[in-house]
Amino acid sequence: MTIGGLGPQGGGAASSSAGSPQRHAIVVESDVVRVRQVVRSAAVAARLSLVDQTKMVTAASELARNTLVYGGGGAVTIDIVDNGRRRGVRAVFTDSGPGIADLDLALTDGWTSGSGLGLGLSGSRRLVDEFELESSPETGTTVRVVKWSR
Ligand SMILES: Nc1ncnc2c1ncn2[C@@H]1O[C@H](COP(=O)(O)OP(=O)(O)O)[C@@H](O)[C@H]1O
Numbered sequence: 001m002t003i004g005g006l007g008p009q010g011g012g013a014a015s016s017s018a019g020s021p022q023r024h025a026i027v028v029e030s031d032v033v034r035v036r037q038v039v040r041s042a043a044v045a046a047r048l049s050l051v052d053q054t055k056m057v058t059a060a061s062e063l064a065r066n067t068l069v070y071g072g073g074g075a076v077t078i079d080i081v082d083n084g085r086r087r088g089v090r091a092v093f094t095d096s097g098p099g100i101a102d103l104d105l106a107l108t109d110g111w112t113s114g115s116g117l118g119l120g121l122s123g124s125r126r127l128v129d130e131f132e133l134e135s136s137p138e139t140g141t142t143v144r145v146v147k148w149s150r
């Protein structure tokens with residue numbers, strides 16, 4: 001099941017990579033810290049404002065923690081994208097975990113299957129400009145987010 005997909009073109013079609021994508025494993029807690037640092041650097045390079053840098057870093061931090069805690073570990077690919085008018089930062093989180101049974105429920109403020117605050121997915125969605133969530137028990141979970149400079 002997918003939420004926020006932009007149709008068959010996948011939304012990514014309009015945004016070409018403007019650098020070399022960086023892939024990072026997310027398997028231990030310190031990887032989450034590393035992801036924050038890499039996303040911050042990419043956001044600076046894409047000329048996001050300080051506020052937008054922080055929004056993107058916060059979203060990436062929540063998604064990385066979900067990859068670790070619920071996905072049983074996974075990876076993220078971070079790159080700078082260009083749609084011809086603006087630059088942005090894209091982060092794609094993937095895991096081969098159990099998947100999310102009910103995406104609408106998982107995206108509800110305050111809903112957690114664990115002991116979290118249940119604001120990671122819903123909060124991240126609000127903090128970024130593009131948000132796509134794809135999940136199934138067979139393929140695990142993929143979350144794609146983009147934050148554009150303005
Ligand atoms: N990568 C993932 N794999 C499986 N389930 C996930 C994943 N990410 C999120 N979830 C599910 O969505 C719920 C909501 O996530 P989130 O909003 O980040 O809240 P929290 O992390 O506080 O539980 C989680 O409790 C979990 O059940």
Ligand SMILES: [Mg+2]
Pocket residue numbers: 062065066116119120121
């Ligand atoms: Mg979370």
